[in-house]
Amino acid sequence: MTALEEHSDKGRGAGSSRPDTDDEALLAVRNLSMSFHVSRGFLGMGGRMTVNAVTDVDLTIRRGETLGLVGESGCGKTTLGRCVLRAYKPTSGTLAYRREDGNVVDLAGLSRSELHPYRRQIRTIFQDPNSSLNPRMTVLQIVAEPLLAHGLAKGDDLKDWVAETLRLVGLRPEFMRRYPHAFSGGERQRIGIARALITQPRLVVADEAVSALDVSIRSQILNLLEDLQEQFGLTYVFVSHDLSVIQHLCDRVAVMYLGRIVEEAVTDDLFSHPRHPYTETLLRALPLPDPRLRGAKKRIPLRGEVPDPAQPPSGCTFHPRCPYAADRCDSEEPELAPVGGDRTSRCHYSATLDLMGVTA
Numbered sequence: 001m002t003a004l005e006e007h008s009d010k011g012r013g014a015g016s017s018r019p020d021t022d023d024e025a026l027l028a029v030r031n032l033s034m035s036f037h038v039s040r041g042f043l044g045m046g047g048r049m050t051v052n053a054v055t056d057v058d059l060t061i062r063r064g065e066t067l068g069l070v071g072e073s074g075c076g077k078t079t080l081g082r083c084v085l086r087a088y089k090p091t092s093g094t095l096a097y098r099r100e101d102g103n104v105v106d107l108a109g110l111s112r113s114e115l116h117p118y119r120r121q122i123r124t125i126f127q128d129p130n131s132s133l134n135p136r137m138t139v140l141q142i143v144a145e146p147l148l149a150h151g152l153a154k155g156d157d158l159k160d161w162v163a164e165t166l167r168l169v170g171l172r173p174e175f176m177r178r179y180p181h182a183f184s185g186g187e188r189q190r191i192g193i194a195r196a197l198i199t200q201p202r203l204v205v206a207d208e209a210v211s212a213l214d215v216s217i218r219s220q221i222l223n224l225l226e227d228l229q230e231q232f233g234l235t236y237v238f239v240s241h242d243l244s245v246i247q248h249l250c251d252r253v254a255v256m257y258l259g260r261i262v263e264e265a266v267t268d269d270l271f272s273h274p275r276h277p278y279t280e281t282l283l284r285a286l287p288l289p290d291p292r293l294r295g296a297k298k299r300i301p302l303r304g305e306v307p308d309p310a311q312p313p314s315g316c317t318f319h320p321r322c323p324y325a326a327d328r329c330d331s332e333e334p335e336l337a338p339v340g341g342d343r344t345s346r347c348h349y350s351a352t353l354d355l356m357g358v359t360a
């Protein structure tokens with residue numbers, strides 16, 4: 001058994017179909033909000049505004065699953081991901097993390113020093129492998145840095161640990177003496193994945209982890225992430241605006257719009273039968289690789305833009321762009337409510353609308 005396997009959640013992993021009991025929750029996000037105070041106008045003369053990047057999010061991340069966070073740019077995906085990583089301290093709400101000993105700790109309430117032991121368990125893979133790797137550090141230094149920060153290994157042990165992790169991500173151990181410029185984009189992302197996994201994390205947040213890569217390399221990296229998940233029982237939160245990547249990789253999907261979750265469902269259900277008009281709008285904007293598969297469904301480009309979160313629309317925040325908006329939508333804010341099975345939607349009319357998915 002390798003060092004990584006020894007500490008992994010393998011065998012305790014959950015599939016998307018398993019019930020959502022407390023025991024399954026690796027991280028339960030509850031009533032989570034994150035606001036930024038920003039200055040407006042030239043030299044801040046436009047005054048200070050509050051941007052509610054994430055508002056009242058409830059989300060359960062289950063052990064061994066891949067949860068996708070999807071939505072247009074500016075919907076709050078990155079901010080939510082950074083709260084889960086505790087790179088941001090949320091303005092309010094809780095992050096109930098189930099430790100390996102079964103006890104639950106609220107990460108949102110911990111100080112910097114109290115968080116330290118959890119930083120090796122919850123890791124991130126960065127978006128852009130070109131800018132996230134320090135060009136002046138060797139691969140050994142880059143990948144070993146988290147091990148040193150957590151005092152997990154030194155000397156030859158450290159080198160062995162790095163060599164083993166490089167092998168796991170498909171890189172030759174002798175590469176550890178080289179600098180990032182000697183590698184292709186795909187290889188650099190493998191180095192980033194090695195750096196994320198070297199501390200044997202339980203939860204990995206990947207924010208647009210493949211969007212900077214060529215399409216041909218993208219599927220190799222996605223396959224690698226899937227293999228590593230299976231091997232080590234990893235849990236992923238995968239942030240992406242790319243629905244095809246989400247459909248390929250994720251067990252469940254949470255759709256975000258203007259800081260809120262508007263729909264959450266098992267991936268196949270969401271793609272075949274969306275229950276929120278925003279999800280349908282996203283799906284219908286997808287390119288159609290094979291129109292015969294999609295019958296008479298037409299590609300409809302997204303209309304308008306995500307509104308300014310500092311001045312959100314009244315009622316349902318999607319109503320100005322919603323093709324089905326009715327009178328009550330501009331005054332009454334819908335709740336995120338169960339819509340049958342293991343799914344939720346935030347629309348007054350989810351029960352009656354007949355929305356279209358993208359599968360045949």
Ligand SMILES: Nc1ncnc2c1ncn2[C@@H]1O[C@H](COP(=O)(O)OP(=O)(O)OP(=O)(O)O)[C@@H](O)[C@H]1O
Nearest residue numbers: 036038051053072073074075076077078079080309
């Ligand atoms: N540090 C910050 N200071 C001020 N506003 C911020 C900050 N970070 C994010 N925002 C604002 O919060 C909102 C949500 O941004 P966020 O980056 O989380 O969205 P996103 O869905 O991840 O978009 P993208 O895909 O473009 O990263 C946006 O309006 C953004 O301008």
